[in-house]
Amino acid sequence: MAKKLFIKTYGCQMNVYDSGRMADALVPHGYAVTDRADDADLVILNTCHIREKAAEKVYSELGRLQQLRRRRQEAGDDLLIGVAGCVAQAEGAVLLERAPYVDIVVGPQSYHRLPELLHRRARSRNAALDIDFPLESKFDRLPEEMAAAPGVAAFLTVQEGCDKFCTFCVVPYTRGVEASRPAIAILAEARRLVAAGAREITLLGQNVNAYRGAGPDGRNWDLARLIRALAEIDGLQRIRYTTSHPRDLGPELIAAHGEVAKLMPFLHLPVQSGSDRILSAMNRRHSADEYRRTIERLRRARPDIALSSDFIVGFPGESDGDFRATLALVEEIGFAQAFSFKYSPRPGTPAASMRGQVNDRIKTERLAELQALLAQQSDAFQQATVGRTLPVLLERPGRYPGQLVGRTPHLQAVHVAAPDAGPGDLIGVLITASHAHSLAAEPIASAPVVAPDPQQGRAACA
Ligand code: 5AD
Numbered sequence: 001m002a003k004k005l006f007i008k009t010y011g012c013q014m015n016v017y018d019s020g021r022m023a024d025a026l027v028p029h030g031y032a033v034t035d036r037a038d039d040a041d042l043v044i045l046n047t048c049h050i051r052e053k054a055a056e057k058v059y060s061e062l063g064r065l066q067q068l069r070r071r072r073q074e075a076g077d078d079l080l081i082g083v084a085g086c087v088a089q090a091e092g093a094v095l096l097e098r099a100p101y102v103d104i105v106v107g108p109q110s111y112h113r114l115p116e117l118l119h120r121r122a123r124s125r126n127a128a129l130d131i132d133f134p135l136e137s138k139f140d141r142l143p144e145e146m147a148a149a150p151g152v153a154a155f156l157t158v159q160e161g162c163d164k165f166c167t168f169c170v171v172p173y174t175r176g177v178e179a180s181r182p183a184i185a186i187l188a189e190a191r192r193l194v195a196a197g198a199r200e201i202t203l204l205g206q207n208v209n210a211y212r213g214a215g216p217d218g219r220n221w222d223l224a225r226l227i228r229a230l231a232e233i234d235g236l237q238r239i240r241y242t243t244s245h246p247r248d249l250g251p252e253l254i255a256a257h258g259e260v261a262k263l264m265p266f267l268h269l270p271v272q273s274g275s276d277r278i279l280s281a282m283n284r285r286h287s288a289d290e291y292r293r294t295i296e297r298l299r300r301a302r303p304d305i306a307l308s309s310d311f312i313v314g315f316p317g318e319s320d321g322d323f324r325a326t327l328a329l330v331e332e333i334g335f336a337q338a339f340s341f342k343y344s345p346r347p348g349t350p351a352a353s354m355r356g357q358v359n360d361r362i363k364t365e366r367l368a369e370l371q372a373l374l375a376q377q378s379d380a381f382q383q384a385t386v387g388r389t390l391p392v393l394l395e396r397p398g399r400y401p402g403q404l405v406g407r408t409p410h411l412q413a414v415h416v417a418a419p420d421a422g423p424g425d426l427i428g429v430l431i432t433a434s435h436a437h438s439l440a441a442e443p444i445a446s447a448p449v450v451a452p453d454p455q456q457g458r459a460a461c462a
């Protein structure tokens with residue numbers, strides 16, 4: 001009988017993708033995926049190290065797993081515990097000191113070696129640890145077959161790692177330097193995903209718009225070129241990409257937003273701060289004005305583009321004036337959605353030892369003020385879609401019979417009663433109501449069922 005594998009995923013979409021690939025690596029070795037830790041033979045935590053809170057969650061979950069293993073052993077059974085992802089990469093041996101009962105520690109570059117690590121563990125009393133940055137790419141070694149069918153909206157990693165070294169960020173240390181997959185491999189994976197039912201693909205990379213992969217024509221392709229080639233795939237309806245760095249958002253990619261109808265009018269473009277002094281201390285390599293100009297160009301190319309961003313408040317040295325500059329930038333640009341965080345010092349990063357660490361009370365106040373403004377903007381953005389007709393890609397059944405859940409081009413979740421439609425259909429709907437995190441809609445027969453014209457009017461955003 002197949003052994004059962006449960007993977008719990010923390011953090012970013014790349015971890016979600018990687019968890020799928022770990023399953024792909026283990027299924028040919030006698031594992032079947034389960035969605036319950038309780039009856040698993042192997043539990044893998046795919047972890048995130050970006051902020052302290054995210055990393056600490058892993059240790060409390062490991063404590064619970066240790067207890068689960070005790071109960072299982074008392075019942076004459078066993079449980080293997082693995083830690084993957086960025087906590088595994090960053091903490092490695094330290095993790096094994098804090099949680100010596102862990103069996104396998106595997107960094108993000110070594111998932112193709114999971115079967116071998118399990119063998120190693122079975123033959124030894126010690127945990128199996130692999131946090132190398134191997135010369136061979138994991139993408140060349142992971143199996144092509146998918147253990148589970150992709151959803152209607154699938155992820156595809158095209159680039160990994162980051163060379164930007166923002167002074168607050170652990171990513172360059174946990175995910176390594178920038179590396180892009182060859183375009184041929186990406187196009188082949190995209191075709192497999194579409195053949196298996198995917199209708200939307202989100203291209204993933206820590207710095208996805210820095211993509212420079214070998215093209216089939218012998219030249220290096222950038223992200224815009226890759227997107228144009230992907231758009232040729234029949235059956236693929238929508239393309240998105242995340243996460244981008246403002247510095248790498250060049251004219252070709254902006255032009256693609258204006259010309260490629262399958263490229264959705266939504267962009268997550270983290271700015272982090274609106275103060276040039278702080279942006280420079282963060283080593284972001286762009287000013288607030290350069291960010292503004294990039295947004296202007298994008299809006300000129302694709303007037304209805306909706307924007308999302310990440311913000312950090314309480315970065316070392318952030319004065320009240322710096323924080324006000326962030327609020328001003330938010331007011332000016334208007335975001336459809338955003339993520340904002342208190343600065344969290346990460347061991348080994350330059351900002352952790354900078355002078356002028358901001359106390360937690362001030363961080364909390366600033367975060368509340370920023371989040372109130374961002375919530376106002378996202379509410380206004382949601383509200384502005386009420387009464388509009390939009391093409392919605394249906395992704396999965398909803399809670400009620402006949403109800404389906406899908407997304408607008410702007411990534412808003414939509415609940416729609418459409419008993420005649422099913423996941424994978426792109427239908428026209430009239431948005432009837434707006435809630436905090438989703439929209440309600442009814443289908444309309446005469447609405448467009450193709451992606452909207454990139455040149456149509458701008459979506460209202462506060
Ligand atoms: N503290 C707080 N937020 C951080 N982020 C990255 N590192 C830190 C940190 N040390 C945020 C940034 C990034 C997002 C993924 O997480 O805003 O864009």
Ligand code: SF4
Nearest residue numbers: 162164165166169171
């Ligand atoms: Fe981290 Fe900066 Fe790289 Fe983004 S661009 S992953 S914030 S170092």
